[in-house]
Amino acid sequence: MVAAMQVDAGTGLIEPRPRRGAALDVSGVSHAFELNGQLLSVLDRLSFHAEPGEFVALLGPSGCGKSTLLRLVAGLEPPCAGRLSMDGRVIEGPDPSRVVVFQDPTLYPWRTVWRNVALGLEARNLLRHRREAIDDALRLVGLAGFATAYPHQLSGGMAQRAALARALVNDPMLLILDEPFGQLDSLTRIAMQAELVSLWQRSSFTALLVTHDVEEALLLAGRVIVLSDRPAQIKAEVVNKQPYPRHRGDPQLVELRREVFAHLGLDDSW
């Protein structure tokens, strides 16, 4: 966003202005799909709020409608009932201030990594003035040396990092993450989780993470919203005030994990 950049009068250098996270309001949202002539309810009167700069995780079993909720937040689809708003403005369509990182990196295979990251700026005709922003974003995710590579030459983790850079280059106020590390191997996943937390700490955007991985939710988020099976309803909210970086073996985290598992109805079986 051009508005996020300002020229420093003293040095004449362009400095990124401290960005601001957006507040997200979801109130009474219900959604349903038509499947083989039957109406399939996926979300049932869901309400929650995210403060500016907060890291919220939505945790729920597979197929509970988490991804649908993210599509509604992104503005890709309108909800059947209820209201979604960002900073008080109703979400009516996609907007580059809310960027999604999908489960699948879905880089465009015909574009180099650099041109994939440039996608958002190019779509809004901002590319000419902000070419350095792309180089910066690539450096941020550790892909500076792969600017001219094609997606098929990247590993799964590198592709997901490129997708992250493609999102971050737009200076989002709300970063929507749909199981972004679900397809990565466990080592890459751990590294990427740490990277995401440090990116979030530096950039102060609001992050909304959807995951079915309890540990991931507790490691990354300040607040975990536990969803029920389809149609998704909010079962519980678990607040995690522990400072970052967090450690998997931390006894407090283990205790929180037990609590979350109990909410998911798995207290005896693990």
Next chain:
Amino acid sequence: MTPSALSDWVNAPMAAFRLLSAPVSMSCIGGFAAAAAWLAAAWVTAVWPDRPDTDWSYTGKLAAIFEVCAVAVACVSLAGIRFEALRRLRRSAPWLLALALFLLFWEVGTAKYGLLPLPFFPPPQAILEVLIDDWARLSDSIFASLLLLAGGVALGGSVGFVVGVAIGWSRAVGYWVNPMLRFIGPLPATAWLPLAFFIFPSSHSASTFLIALATGFPVTVLTWSGIASVNTAYYDIARTLGARPSFLVLKVAIPAAMPHVFVGLFMGLGNSFAVLVVAEMLGVKSGLGWYLQWAQGWAAYANMYAALLIMAAVCSGLVTLLFRLRDRLLSWQRGLLRW
């Protein structure tokens, strides 16, 4: 038997085999065998007199060409010992050998022995004679054919592409165009021939229309299927990043559909060759198809073979050109079909 003795016993024949099949020795043997075959063809052509009842004036020239081939193959094989780059050519050595033997048997079977009946099976020197003496008319025909083909393929390809994108993108366009496409598209373009020659002011414009039709149908269908099969997540990504519909068409749908489009162009080009030749045989008074027809009228079979040879070279060259273009534009794809 100790394990090491066993492995020696197994490895010795393998080593011998590897030595025999080593790249350098193979390239020499294959290359020189091919050169020898060409030399044999040259020698047979030059020394063995043609049948007394024939009068081929280009026998000497043919022998000279065979000789030049022999020397060239020998030189390349020799250079291949020293230069790594030329060694890749050793793959073609068996083909060069087979080609020389084929020409040798052809020469013997026609000019020397007369086993194959004339005028249907002229000797190689007769075709050489046509290529040299009738080159003016042949080159005119090539030019006329290429001109007609270029016009038709360009028209059909571009219209097909635009229509394909429109059907794939717009529901309304799809509703109206799709049934027409399904009904008329599978009709062979040549079936329109009598009507086209009657409707259009000139046979050239009629043929251009038919070639365009033959090219356009597969291009339309495959462009459409390419656009329709674009991963919808690509659109979601672009939309969340602030893309307008024009961006979605030009920068997302079309690039993603390009592999399909090239398959359509490949099929369309093949169709266009067929229509070109038929149109030239039946109406247009120029081009290689017309030359074929004309040669048949005079029972000039050597001319026919020469024209067929040129036609094969031109068509294969155009397809190669298309594949090169695709390889350039779609270098991002993996596992491309090689031509």
